[in-house]
Amino acid sequence: MRKFYQEFKDFALKGNMIDMAIGIIIGVAFNNVVGVLVKKVIMPPLTLISDGVSLSEKKYLLREATEGVTELAIGYGELIEVLIDFSIITFTVFLVVKFMNRFRRKADDPKDKEIETPKNIELLSNIEKLLEAQNSYLKNKKD
Known part of the structure; x- marks a missing residue:
């Protein structure tokens, strides 16, 4: 148990845990920024183009709501919004890694x-x- 505690202490104090925590915090904040960007900046013009139909409200109805029975539907519009979020995040991470690799190659030359x-x-x-x-x-x- 003492060895396990020492290994954990070494891991936490060497900065790995701090680096990981900073990455997670920045990732969560970045996810919020992208979520707002998609919902408040990208989707409104798409809604305007589609005659006022909000993409997040698009769904394939499997069962209509009746008295005592809830509606059952596949919300493909929300899936499209999440895919747009994912694409933006993926592209941004790609650009950041490309930028960092460029400097790393220069430093290694x-x-x-x-x-x-x-x-x-x-x-x-x-x-x-x-x-x-x-x-x-x-x-x-x-x-």
């Missing part, structure tokens, strides 16, 4: 002086140059 190259990449680049010089020297020595 030892020839790019725009962003400071990490020391381990710089050392590997120097080792590579030394090996190339050594190989060319040995090749010339054989000939």
